[in-house]
Amino acid sequence: MxxxxxxxxxxxxxxxxxxxxxxxxxxxxxxxxxxxxxxxxxxxxxxxxxxxxxxxxxxxxxxxxxxxxxxxxxxxxxxxxxxxxxxxxxxxxxxxxxxxxxxxxxxxxxxxxxxxxxxxxxxxxxxxxxxxxxxxxxxxxxxxxxxxxxxxxxxxxxxxxxxxxxxxxxxxxxxxxxxxxxxxxxxxxxxxxCHCAMDWTMGSFIEEACDRVRKQVGDQKVVLGLSGGVDSSVTAALLHKAIGNQLTCIFVNNGLLRAREEEVVQRVFGENFHVRLKYVDASDRFVSLLKGVTDPETKRKLIGNEFIKVFQHATEELLEQDQSNGERKHGGYKFLAQGTLYP
Known part of the structure; x- marks a missing residue:
């Protein structure tokens, strides 16, 4: 709140x-x-x-x-x-x-x-x-x-x-x-x-949210797990509007996506919005992990735990890449962005 x-x-x-x-x-x-x-x-x-x-x-x-x-x-x-x-x-x-x-x-x-x-x-x-x-x-x-x-x-x-x-x-x-x-x-x-004033629009919310993000993040770097769903996609678009190239998105293909979804996400965010995007194809890794598992709750936990490992490794690779090319030297990703439906 x-x-x-x-x-x-x-x-x-x-x-x-x-x-x-x-x-x-x-x-x-x-x-x-x-x-x-x-x-x-x-x-x-x-x-x-x-x-x-x-x-x-x-x-x-x-x-x-x-x-x-x-x-x-x-x-x-x-x-x-x-x-x-x-x-x-x-x-x-x-x-x-x-x-x-x-x-x-x-x-x-x-x-x-x-x-x-x-x-x-x-x-x-x-x-x-x-x-x-x-x-x-x-x-x-x-x-x-x-x-x-x-x-x-x-x-x-x-x-x-x-x-x-x-x-x-x-x-x-x-x-x-x-x-x-x-x-x-x-x-x-x-x-x-209540004597409210008609002083709010979605446009004003966007500008105020961007302003809050800029003040909170400063000149630090942010990493976001992008799934292609509504929640993380809106978060990515809003953050990119606010802080531009200070944001890096990691998109993990877990082998359970809709047909050609990995292509769409990379095209929309990488080519159209020009968001810095790291794509990780871990589909074989997830499919192998789920082989023979039928209980839905067990599947959910396996996928969640494996995603954390994949995401952490991808972040470490980004840091190594940034520090080796000399173009984005920084002390690490200080903020992890989380997409959520509300508000």
């Missing part, structure tokens, strides 16, 4: 929902920066990150499940607006003295929300709208200070709020396409409740 950005920021506490990444994307589509953090992030750490608001994601668990993910309850006393979605609402109600029950059945599908009490969260949406449900737990009694903002045929507390404490909850999922006006609900939360 980073607290260096001056943009308005929304933190999304992830409770394992299949829609968490969708929530993050919907927020960013509104030109507001969002960041996904662990569900158990302490309140003090959240305060230090200075978010404009918090969203508690849904999740597959019941609040009564053994080992169900829990939140730091102090978060509800920070004065930061909170929007609980599905499981996030259940946690909020459960921690603040409401009553949550497991209905014994999952409600999954469309329903009609009837809006009540002039809710700021649902402002400008008329008297009713179509929404999408996917939940097993259900709130049956509200915590003190909360009021009903919307109901459905199957739920008396489909939308609830405590405007004084800036706490809001939705039984349904505003982030999915099956809630057609969900974007407007999220915009109400962002701009009317």
């Amino acid at each position: 980073s607290d260096k950005s001056t943009h308005s920021k929304i933190l999304i506490l992830d409770f394992g929902s299949q829609y968490t990444q969708v929530i993050a994307r919907r927020i960013r589509e509104c030109q507001v920066y969002s960041e996904i953090v662990r569900f158990d992030t302490p309140a003090a750490e959240i305060t230090a990150l200075k978010p404009k608001g918090l969203i508690l994601s849904g999740g597959p668990a019941s609040v009564y499940d053994k080992g169900a993910p829990q939140i730091d309850p102090n978060i509800f006393s920070l004065g930061i607006p909170v929007l609980g979605i599905c499981y996030g609402l259940m946690l909020m109600a459960n921690h603040l003295g409401g009553r949550v029950v497991f209905s014994g059945r999952r409600e999954y599908g469309a329903s009609v929300l009837h809006i009540k009490n002039s809710s700021q969260l649902l402002g400008g949406l008329g008297e009713q709208l179509d929404v999408w449900n996917s939940h097993g737990d259900e709130v049956t009694a509200l915590p003190q200070g909360f009021r009903v903002a919307g109901t459905t045929e199957g739920c008396d507390f489909a939308a609830v709020e405590d405007p004084e404490r800036k706490l809001y909850g939705l039984q349904f999922h505003p982030e999915v396409a099956h809630t057609p006006r969900g974007r407007e609900i999220l915009q109400n939360f962002l701009f009317h409740i």
Whole structure:
């Protein structure tokens, strides 16, 4: 997590929902920066990150499940607006003295929300709208200070709020396409409740990420394991934009690639992007190692451990090459870059 950005920021506490990444994307589509953090992030750490608001994601668990993910309850006393979605609402109600029950059945599908009490969260949406449900737990009694903002045929507390404490909850999922006006609900939360500014774009993220990399790396060298997949490819392109020839990529052919993938990766990154690229054909080595192995987990561990050995040897060869040709004398690769899907 980073607290260096001056943009308005929304933190999304992830409770394992299949829609968490969708929530993050919907927020960013509104030109507001969002960041996904662990569900158990302490309140003090959240305060230090200075978010404009918090969203508690849904999740597959019941609040009564053994080992169900829990939140730091102090978060509800920070004065930061909170929007609980599905499981996030259940946690909020459960921690603040409401009553949550497991209905014994999952409600999954469309329903009609009837809006009540002039809710700021649902402002400008008329008297009713179509929404999408996917939940097993259900709130049956509200915590003190909360009021009903919307109901459905199957739920008396489909939308609830405590405007004084800036706490809001939705039984349904505003982030999915099956809630057609969900974007407007999220915009109400962002701009009317959290008072976020529309000050973030993907382009600004790229420039800021490059600037952070330059400051962190300085004049040192970086090595990256390039697989040709989305994660490492984006990382390679971003790093090359930031530090140019200070980056060297190592591409290991483990014999398990798609047809001609090794040719494509070398052409795209070596010839088109002009990234310094070392290609290692270790296909025979990996195939021989996996001969006769049928257990998937054993295969995964064998491939991972062997890759580390191959990658380390390739890095040592690069150092020898650099030091012998006199063109890239340096004290070694100080940074190992790791590609990951988020953020």
